[in-house]
Amino acid sequence: MRETVRGWVGEARHIAVLTGAGMSAESGVPTFRDAQTGLWAQFNPQDLATETAFRAHPQRVWDWYAHRREMIAGLQPNAGHVALAAFTVRHPGRLTLITQNVDGLHQRAGSDDTLALHGNLAEDRWLDMPRACCQAETIETGHPPRCPVCGNLRRPAVVWFGEHLPAAALEAAELAARNCELMLVVGTSGEVYPAAGLALTAHQCGARVVIVNPEATPLDGVAELCLREPAALCLPWLLA
Numbered sequence: 001m002r003e004t005v006r007g008w009v010g011e012a013r014h015i016a017v018l019t020g021a022g023m024s025a026e027s028g029v030p031t032f033r034d035a036q037t038g039l040w041a042q043f044n045p046q047d048l049a050t051e052t053a054f055r056a057h058p059q060r061v062w063d064w065y066a067h068r069r070e071m072i073a074g075l076q077p078n079a080g081h082v083a084l085a086a087f088t089v090r091h092p093g094r095l096t097l098i099t100q101n102v103d104g105l106h107q108r109a110g111s112d113d114t115l116a117l118h119g120n121l122a123e124d125r126w127l128d129m130p131r132a133c134c135q136a137e138t139i140e141t142g143h144p145p146r147c148p149v150c151g152n153l154r155r156p157a158v159v160w161f162g163e164h165l166p167a168a169a170l171e172a173a174e175l176a177a178r179n180c181e182l183m184l185v186v187g188t189s190g191e192v193y194p195a196a197g198l199a200l201t202a203h204q205c206g207a208r209v210v211i212v213n214p215e216a217t218p219l220d221g222v223a224e225l226c227l228r229e230p231a232a233l234c235l236p237w238l239l240a
Contacts, residue, residue, distance in 0.1 A: 051163070054160075
């Protein structure tokens with residue numbers, strides 16, 4: 001089956017790749033719930049990932065995300081991340097990389113054009129619509145940082161529960177799903193929408209869908225083939 005998929009990679013004029021938490025786990029990134037250790041074990045993850053929670057307890061939520069940033073900072077992209085980045089260098093414009101992951105490992109591997117549907121943990125943005133006084137050079141450090149004039153808070157630039165995905169990234173991802181000839185769905189549970197719906201879109205538009213995942217997923221039914229392998233082992237071979 002590997003050889004078949006490798007042939008499809010060679011034939012496809014446009015490839016879309018959707019990655020999820022399983023790919024990050026191969027680099028040692030803990031899942032959202034697995035990061036609930038020590039002090040943070042007493043909290044429900046959803047109580048630390050909503051705008052309401054941030055407004056009610058900004059320091060608690062900020063420090064939780066600082067904790068997650070520290071956990072990820074020492075980790076490195078795995079061979080799957082590197083293989084995707086190298087492919088885009090060799091074949092400009094042929095591959096669109098879409099990720100549900102917020103750890104930034106794709107970007108650190110060299111995939112600068114990654115469509116990060118759930119944001120990036122390493123970045124911040126303003127909580128409320130910034131005013132003229134909200135300038136990067138005047139941000140007051142703290143837990144969280146804030147504008148010293150109006151008090152507007154900085155928040156992690158990730159998508160919290162109840163929030164919309166970034167419109168531009170989602171639109172570009174949907175376009176790639178509609179236009180690709182091959183979609184690789186790598187390390188994702190296939191349960192989180194609208195990201196999982198991209199595989200259904202690709203299938204409905206005539207693309208071959210291939211699942212790369214050691215475990216079965218709800219998207220297996222729309223797949224031409226399922227490769228039960230970890231991404232770090234499979235992708236370097238498929239994209240060589």
